Amino acid sequence: MQALTASPRDHLTEAEVRALLTGDDVTVSPGLELLDTSNTLVEDISDDLVGGEVARANFADVHGTCSLDLMRELAWGRDRVRPFMVLSNDDTSARFDLGVFVLTTPDSVRGDDDPTYSVTGFDLMHLLQDGPGDTYMVAAGETYLDAVQAVVTAASPGSVALLDGTLQSTVLPESMVWALTPTSPASWMRICNDLLAAINYRGLWADQSGTFRSGPYADPSTRAVEWVFDTTDAATDILGEDRTLTADVWGARNWWRFVRKDMATTPVEGAGIYTVANPSTGRTSIAALGRTVRAAVQFLDAADQASLEAQGDRIVAADQASSREFTISVDPLPIAGHFDVVQLLDAGDDDVCQVSAWTLPLDGSQGRWTLKAVTA
Numbered sequence: 001m002q003a004l005t006a007s008p009r010d011h012l013t014e015a016e017v018r019a020l021l022t023g024d025d026v027t028v029s030p031g032l033e034l035l036d037t038s039n040t041l042v043e044d045i046s047d048d049l050v051g052g053e054v055a056r057a058n059f060a061d062v063h064g065t066c067s068l069d070l071m072r073e074l075a076w077g078r079d080r081v082r083p084f085m086v087l088s089n090d091d092t093s094a095r096f097d098l099g100v101f102v103l104t105t106p107d108s109v110r111g112d113d114d115p116t117y118s119v120t121g122f123d124l125m126h127l128l129q130d131g132p133g134d135t136y137m138v139a140a141g142e143t144y145l146d147a148v149q150a151v152v153t154a155a156s157p158g159s160v161a162l163l164d165g166t167l168q169s170t171v172l173p174e175s176m177v178w179a180l181t182p183t184s185p186a187s188w189m190r191i192c193n194d195l196l197a198a199i200n201y202r203g204l205w206a207d208q209s210g211t212f213r214s215g216p217y218a219d220p221s222t223r224a225v226e227w228v229f230d231t232t233d234a235a236t237d238i239l240g241e242d243r244t245l246t247a248d249v250w251g252a253r254n255w256w257r258f259v260r261k262d263m264a265t266t267p268v269e270g271a272g273i274y275t276v277a278n279p280s281t282g283r284t285s286i287a288a289l290g291r292t293v294r295a296a297v298q299f300l301d302a303a304d305q306a307s308l309e310a311q312g313d314r315i316v317a318a319d320q321a322s323s324r325e326f327t328i329s330v331d332p333l334p335i336a337g338h339f340d341v342v343q344l345l346d347a348g349d350d351d352v353c354q355v356s357a358w359t360l361p362l363d364g365s366q367g368r369w370t371l372k373a374v375t376a
Helices: 014-022 124-128 144-155 188-198 305-320
Strands: 027-035 041-044 049-057 064-070 080-088 093-097 101-103 117-123 136-138 161-163 176-178 212-214 227-230 239-248 255-260 272-277 298-300 323-330 341-346 349-361 367-373
Touching (some): 049 080, 064 080, 117 124, 124 144, 124 188, 144 161, 144 188, 176 188, 298 305
Parallel strands (some): 227 341
Antiparallel strands (some): 064 117, 080 101, 136 176, 239 323, 255 272, 323 367
8 A cells, every 4th residue: 555654645644644544524636637658747637537436456467447537638548647636624635646547549529519538547557568579588697677677668668667676686597588479479568577476576566656666475464454444443444334255165276386497407396396285274275175176287487496486375375265355345545556455354353355456436435345365
């Protein structure tokens, strides 16, 4: 999630911002800015914004989308916009930026002197969906993060990528090649994410300012909780009455094997092979199901055995637990971000969850969130 006192709220205290996010007597005002292709402000066009919403689907290729109604024609496909939301009470107000989007071309409006354009926008991951149009290679000895920076620059000149520097010195042990083929030409997005996956970094994503980001993957069950939804606390409860739970163990796996690709020697367990089994933990274990349910063996690009095991653990964490998914309605929470970790205290249960998707209507009405439990 966005930090409570991140710019442009750095003049406020966390308590002041939290009071705006959870208070009852709060006014919501949407806004919209027109940007150039370097994300530099051109003009505030809030007066031309009729309404809309911002949404995020964290498992999609392009995570962020917006649906806007505008009383102004823009250079569709080129111009960028930045929706924002201002929350105000009697004491203070705070602005929350909601992402940078490239707008598609809407249907032409004719016969109306004051047309309204209903347009869809996609965050800047959209710019990485095309590719080099040729075979692309990153040579052995180059660092993974420098290679990702080069791809971002090639795909979207002027874009900024802030990559966690934990593994900034890790180099490719062998060259990686994305061949141009008729059936699966490589996109810039795939090249970036293949490079990041090899060192167990998260797939690339764009934040509320339009900056590309990534860092080492961490099991969501071990990450700090970023927001607590507590239906027992009337002072801070921002959930609506519409809440559902879906729980299912169908298709669960309890045995996994991962093999490192393109090794110079034959892979063996502990040196190129990593096998994980769940004999007795939880409702999907071998003991609980009464049988071993094997996932398909996965061959992974990995810089070394540690990266192979980290990637394997990441896949196991996503597969292992029984599915416990919540759909909830939430008052405006414009600090929502990418794969946020939240705690849900509801109906006597206490679940730590990763957010799969959310919507944020700009008119201040409740949005829909999907959460997946990451702890039993």
